[in-house]
Amino acid sequence: MSTATAAKTATTTFASALNTAMSDAMERDPSVVVFGEDVGPLGGVFRITDGLTKRFGTDRCFDTPLAESGIAGMAVGMAINGMRPVIEMQFDAFAYPSLEQVFSHIAKMANRTRGRVRLPIVIRIPYGGGVGGVEHHCDSSEAYYAHTAGLKVFTPASVDDGYRMLREAIDTDDPVVFFEPKKLYWSKAEEDLSALREQYESGASGQDHSVGPQGRARVVREGTDVSLISYGPSVSTVLKAAEAAAEEGISAEVLDLRSIVPFDDEALQRTVTKTGRAVVVAEAQGFVSVASEIVARVQERCFHSLASPVLRVTGFDIPYPSPKLETHHLPDVDRILDALDELQWED
Template sequence: MSMIEAINSAMDVALTQDPQVMVFGQDVGYFGGVFRATEGLQRRHGRDRVFDAPISEGGIVAVAVGMGAYGKRPVVEIQFADYIYPATDQLISEAARMRYRTAGEWWSPITVRSPYGGGIFGGQTHSQSPEGIFTHVAGLKTVIPSNPYDAKGLLVAAIEDDDPVLFFEPKRLYNGPFDGHHDRPVRNWSGHPDAQVPQGHYRVELGKARVMREGRDVTVLAYGTMVHVALAAAEETGIDAEILDLRTLIPLDLDAIVRSVKRTGRCVVVHEATRTCGFGAELSALVQEHCFFHLEAPVERVTGWDTPYPHAFEWDYFPGPARLAAALRKCVDT
């Protein structure tokens, strides 16, 4: 399966197994979503369970919060992560606090899916990476997969979770992995080991990182699209880098991070969001706190620029193998 097919399969499984699951959002019904992630779901499960919503992100999430409080498990799509900001009040003030403010009487078992990140020439309003805003909020979980197998298992786990989950889907990985270079064609997922996706139900546990490449010289902390950039950079430099795919940012697998960094003694963090107050800052602080006496070099960060997403300079802004390779060499040579 491609990542799109895996995400579709996850929702199909959830709708089939649990009558309380409902899918809705802009154009997700008859049209099947702008990226076709919900294609065929309305036909198979009916208009009462898979349906379109008005262009009102705040309204979509508000309805989901209400449904969750009444025992439903809504899965809503925000058409692009850039459009999620009108819904931040509902996510932060309502969904994230529901369990605590009611002393566990009600909760908010909602999943908010959204295409995320750059690399497809989407411009400023279709390319942002807002994960850092939401990882700051206690009560929200944040998931960003890097491959089809994880995407399906993580989405199933998110839908079955009793807390609100933001599920960001890297658009650049929807149809295939890539070698990290914008001037080379995207490869198809066919034949890729992580595209061997079971048809039925399975879960990938939230809060568990995955070692994508074992190494001894330096640990690279990455998620989503940047996992593939990290793999390309390690291959091109020949540096024996251990690449850790975080998969979920909150809850974070701190044990896996500490275990890897203590073994390698070095750490590079990479993400495509802007640098200041990005999630990489939190990762760097945690590595410093827990691995200080094992570090042989300062923690390096490779990120997007502190600017609005620059459409005309997308491939300079977007962290690629060359920028990451320079950080790896600097960290290893220090």
């Protein structure tokens, strides 16, 4: 096997794709800096920033005190002065002390200054369950950020999207909250990161797999009977459910939203109009959630195409449970199949 062929078939993890995305962005643009709790020599709790301090020095990738509000506030000042900060909130619920900075300043600065001051900040947040984490380590708080005007919210579900979407987030002149599904960090795919880099930097990525300027969703499995709509950590579970449904004679189309803000209404309308049925799957609690918003949009835009009410499969409306109970709390294949059974299938 040639070296070129070997590179194309190399196994790459989701974590490695994110690390490479930051490294490539830092190499290309000296204004990109990475900081947060333990992201320096240690490489972060999940080692996503491993090697960045060694390669770029402590001025470009460095540790901060355990003060999320201070991390976000420092990013504001640096962005105002021409830097492009990429900050890490160690775990989803650890980010809550920073919300005052995020909601009051990061999200509003461009509007407050009539566009004269832009804040190109990326807030990386490991989120979601499936890793046996305890309280404060497995929250899904995407609805808070999606509800806050002025923020973009991305959440990749694959290795290639992890690279491309993080590169795009760093290049964006507006603040992006970048949700990284923790349970996918060790997932693997046959990807050539060098090719992804070349595609992205040549501008070719926007033609297909990148989020793109309009926040495009992606159909990751074609189907004709029902649309399974999801994002981030739930996409892999939905794909397994679609395979199981196929064994029962149900053809399920799977839509990975990829970007919560901006939201791809066209892709949503296209898949539901095609199948006539929809089930929305997400780890977060169902009440007042992103899943609720998706259902509302389907009802508003596709009502006359629906053959059945739109259903949701989500986490329960409780604080995240202990590790022994998380398998009952998170949407799984059986709960998704149960939802499919509840749909109206008579013509």
